[in-house]
Amino acid sequence: MSAGHWPMPAEEVMRLPYRSETAALLSESATRLFGAVNDGELRKAELGGWSETSWREVAEAGFPLAFVSEAGGGFGVAPAEAIELVRIAGYHAAPVPLAEAMLANRLLTEAGFAPVDRPATIAPVTGCTAFSLQREGAGWRIRGRAVGVPWARHAGTIVALADHDGSPFVVALNRTIAELEQRASLAGVPSDALTIDALLSNDDVRPAPTRWNCETLRAAGAALRVAEMAGALERVLELTVTYANERVQFGKPIGKQQAVQQSLAVLAGQVAACGGAAAIAGAAFDGLDIPSIAAAKARAGEAVSVAAPIAHQVHGAIGFTEEHRLHFFTRRLWAWRDEFGSERHWSAILGGQALAAGAEGLWPFVTAFGAPQEAR
Amino acid sequence: MTYFTFPNAPPLPEAEKLRGEVRAFLAEELRNVPAHVRAASWSGFDAQFSRRMGERGWIGMTWPKQYGGHERSSLERYVVLEEMLAVGAPVAAHWIADRQSGPLLLRFGTEEQRQNVLPKIAAGELFCCIGMSEPDSGSDLAAVRTRAEPVDGGFRVNGTKLWTTYGHRAHYMLLFCRTSGGPADRHKGTSQLLVDLTLPGITIRPIADLSGAKHFNEVVFENVFVPGSALIGEEGNGWHQVTSELAYERSGPERFLSSFVLFAELIRVLQRNPSDHATIAVGRLISHFVVLRQLSRGVAWLLQNGENPALEAAVVKDLGALVEQEIPDVVRSLVEIDPDSEQTRELARTLHYIVQAAPSFSLRGGTREILRGIIARGLGLR
Numbered sequence: 001m002s003a004g005h006w007p008m009p010a011e012e013v014m015r016l017p018y019r020s021e022t023a024a025l026l027s028e029s030a031t032r033l034f035g036a037v038n039d040g041e042l043r044k045a046e047l048g049g050w051s052e053t054s055w056r057e058v059a060e061a062g063f064p065l066a067f068v069s070e071a072g073g074g075f076g077v078a079p080a081e082a083i084e085l086v087r088i089a090g091y092h093a094a095p096v097p098l099a100e101a102m103l104a105n106r107l108l109t110e111a112g113f114a115p116v117d118r119p120a121t122i123a124p125v126t127g128c129t130a131f132s133l134q135r136e137g138a139g140w141r142i143r144g145r146a147v148g149v150p151w152a153r154h155a156g157t158i159v160a161l162a163d164h165d166g167s168p169f170v171v172a173l174n175r176t177i178a179e180l181e182q183r184a185s186l187a188g189v190p191s192d193a194l195t196i197d198a199l200l201s202n203d204d205v206r207p208a209p210t211r212w213n214c215e216t217l218r219a220a221g222a223a224l225r226v227a228e229m230a231g232a233l234e235r236v237l238e239l240t241v242t243y244a245n246e247r248v249q250f251g252k253p254i255g256k257q258q259a260v261q262q263s264l265a266v267l268a269g270q271v272a273a274c275g276g277a278a279a280i281a282g283a284a285f286d287g288l289d290i291p292s293i294a295a296a297k298a299r300a301g302e303a304v305s306v307a308a309p310i311a312h313q314v315h316g317a318i319g320f321t322e323e324h325r326l327h328f329f330t331r332r333l334w335a336w337r338d339e340f341g342s343e344r345h346w347s348a349i350l351g352g353q354a355l356a357a358g359a360e361g362l363w364p365f366v367t368a369f370g371a372p373q374e375a376r
Numbered sequence: 377m378t379y380f381t382f383p384n385a386p387p388l389p390e391a392e393k394l395r396g397e398v399r400a401f402l403a404e405e406l407r408n409v410p411a412h413v414r415a416a417s418w419s420g421f422d423a424q425f426s427r428r429m430g431e432r433g434w435i436g437m438t439w440p441k442q443y444g445g446h447e448r449s450s451l452e453r454y455v456v457l458e459e460m461l462a463v464g465a466p467v468a469a470h471w472i473a474d475r476q477s478g479p480l481l482l483r484f485g486t487e488e489q490r491q492n493v494l495p496k497i498a499a500g501e502l503f504c505c506i507g508m509s510e511p512d513s514g515s516d517l518a519a520v521r522t523r524a525e526p527v528d529g530g531f532r533v534n535g536t537k538l539w540t541t542y543g544h545r546a547h548y549m550l551l552f553c554r555t556s557g558g559p560a561d562r563h564k565g566t567s568q569l570l571v572d573l574t575l576p577g578i579t580i581r582p583i584a585d586l587s588g589a590k591h592f593n594e595v596v597f598e599n600v601f602v603p604g605s606a607l608i609g610e611e612g613n614g615w616h617q618v619t620s621e622l623a624y625e626r627s628g629p630e631r632f633l634s635s636f637v638l639f640a641e642l643i644r645v646l647q648r649n650p651s652d653h654a655t656i657a658v659g660r661l662i663s664h665f666v667v668l669r670q671l672s673r674g675v676a677w678l679l680q681n682g683e684n685p686a687l688e689a690a691v692v693k694d695l696g697a698l699v700e701q702e703i704p705d706v707v708r709s710l711v712e713i714d715p716d717s718e719q720t721r722e723l724a725r726t727l728h729y730i731v732q733a734a735p736s737f738s739l740r741g742g743t744r745e746i747l748r749g750i751i752a753r754g755l756g757l758r
């Protein structure tokens with residue numbers, strides 16, 4: 001008998017954290033697939049290269065459709081579960097635009113397009129002024145420029161949101177119509193600039209479903225980055241604990257030193273916080289709940305800022321080399337904390353809402369996160 | 377590899393209904409209580425308030441009805457706790473008994489102890505204190521020296537307990553002591569007794585904290601005869617029991633909300649004309665609270681399912697204390713405090729209280745270093 005938690009009403013037993021069988025299978029195959037990618041492939045991605053084999057496996061496994069409804073050609077896994085794939089990709093620093101393709105296909109199918117199985121990405125990722133649409137002849141003209149578009153050079157399709165008369169439209173672009181300037185993220189991963197001035201047929205343009213606009217697109221991207229960050233931070237913790245147990249100085253593993261143990265405990269706390277942020281982001285993804293995603297991305301970014309330095313400190317000089325794998329994760333984490341809105345960006349949104357709630361409204365504002373059937 | 381698990385606690389519609397009731401109760405109770413008084417939160421003692429909580433069924437919420445409990449879920453209990461803490465309700469009188477003494481007695485106590493004590497705790501009439509720390513036994517709890525010598529019909533107790541929160545107002549102490557062997561035996565030979573604090577030979581002296589406030593005490597036992605019926609669980613099983621008690625102690629939302637009243641006062645002052653810098657700082661704190669709450673509800677959910685969340689609770693308490701302790705400096709960095717100005721006077725008073733209380737946030741209930749040691753063990757480093 002144990003106390004403080006009884007009796008558990010039967011209807012609550014039913015609500016134990018529960019994962020569908022399909023989701024479990026997907027996670028298993030993602031772990032197998034991404035776990036098999038060797039450091040050579042990861043290195044190639046950091047130099048802007050492309051691993052066609054990795055992508056083909058991802059596409060064959062159907063992962064790019066994980067956010068697509070069953071009717072749209074997906075598996076009908078709840079988005080809060082499907083986002084697990086993105087976490088696993090982060091854990092393995094997968095050298096493919098999985099998060100981007102999952103999001104692109106979600107947007108495509110919600111707007112009534114067919115999903116694509118070639119690599120896809122989304123634009124814009126930094127705000128609302130990128131692309132405009134005008135009627136021209138029987139079709140459309142799209143004009144504009146977007147920067148920091150992840151993986152653009154390797155994408156077949158770019159799913160963009162463009163503004164027409166103040167309303168957002170979803171545009172399925174063939175990458176080749178864009179003038180592309182190759183750039184790299186802090187982690188070396190493609191993060192290209194696109195300049196577009198092109199004619200589109202009516203088949204390529206659809207009004208954006210309600211709730212999709214460039215702010216919610218940025219939030220959706222942010223939610224996915226949080227999941228990737230949670231995965232990568234778990235990996236950083238694991239690498240660092242393993243190293244601390246193996247590296248011997250002064251006649252014993254450095255992990256036996258209390259100073260090192262205390263640092264690792266701090267690192268672990270940040271990993272837990274980022275995991276919590278990822279759970280919040282996962283639950284908020286489907287409804288594009290901006291405050292929840294804002295809180296998750298801001299907290300996840302801060303977790304990186306505390307955790308990554310500890311990981312490097314414990315690894316010593318070897319962790320500062322190109323040869324060591326730690327930077328596959330830390331460099332991505334440093335890039336991801338800035339992408340789709342930094343801590344500053346999301347904290348400002350959240351802070352504005354908290355201040356608007358006022359002193360008396362502050363606590364209700366906090367408890368509204370995660371409350372049932374919350375319509376913000 | 378996962379070192380810890382924080383499940384996603386499901387939203388509970390019935391808990392949200394309860395939240396509304398608690399808010400209405402608190403709005404009435406705390407109508408004229410200023411922020412700097414509410415800032416004491418779970419250090420604020422008000423026996424009448426505790427009784428009214430008991431009348432509403434908000435103490436011993438998860439316990440069986442036969443012991444005065446209400447058989448509600450851990451998540452419903454969580455709602456009541458967090459609502460109390462967020463506004464700084466004076467919950468200290470019943471807090472310890474509700475959080476740890478009651479659950480400990482439910483789990484290890486005798487039937488007689490449960491029947492005599494639990495219904496009164498749940499009614500908000502009987503208060504308990506924690507008898508763990510001693511002059512030479514702080515973090516190193518196994519160095520306990522207080523002895524309960526088995527004698528005819530019971531035990532004779534000698535020793536000194538220290539830092540006993542509200543020992544001077546409590547009815548019973550859950551005393552952790554040695555019943556056989558010596559300090560060298562460490563965990564072996566320790567037991568727990570449910571000690572009636574009116575017994576002859578007990579002297580309770582309040583100790584003023586650095587601000588002059590009196591909440592903790594020195595409790596001296598001189599040849600105190602405690603009847604055998606006071607033994608909790610088994611003689612010699614004290615270490616196992618006291619570690620379960622600590623898990624209850626560390627797992628609640630009080631471990632990150634100690635400065636929330638100050639945060640709300642900050643919002644009151646800032647909301648008129650916040651700078652970008654202030655807005656970002658506020659948003660950052662919100663992100664911390666939202667995530668801490670997610671993790672902490674996960675701990676409540678682990679408890680609900682009969683798990684032992686000692687590691688997860690240590691993680692939340694460590695993260696939570698950092699935020700609690702940082703808030704006063706966030707306030708100072710954003711607001712020019714003028715104690716003479718109507719606008720910042722209450723903020724200043726609340727700030728002064730929290731600045732002085734803050735050092736204890738990473739001491740009480742297990743120091744930061746001890747918690748991090750627990751986490752390091754969870755990582756397999758020790």
Ligand SMILES: Cc1cc2nc3c(=O)[nH]c(=O)nc-3n(C[C@H](O)[C@H](O)[C@H](O)COP(=O)(O)OP(=O)(O)OC[C@H]3O[C@@H](n4cnc5c(N)ncnc54)[C@H](O)[C@@H]3O)c2cc1C
Nearest residue numbers: 506507508509514515539540541736739740741743745746
């Ligand atoms: C406000 C308040 C209320 C309290 N209420 C109660 C109560 O009701 N009942 C009760 O029994 N106790 C109570 N305590 C006592 C509390 O549990 C102890 O303060 C705590 O366990 C630490 O013990 P200590 O103060 O003796 O410090 P010590 O254990 O002497 O520690 C001093 C410093 O050394 C560090 N340290 C100690 N050991 C190690 C180690 N192995 N590795 C690294 N660092 C270490 C500590 O982290 C700390 O920083 C209360 C304390 C406070 C501040």
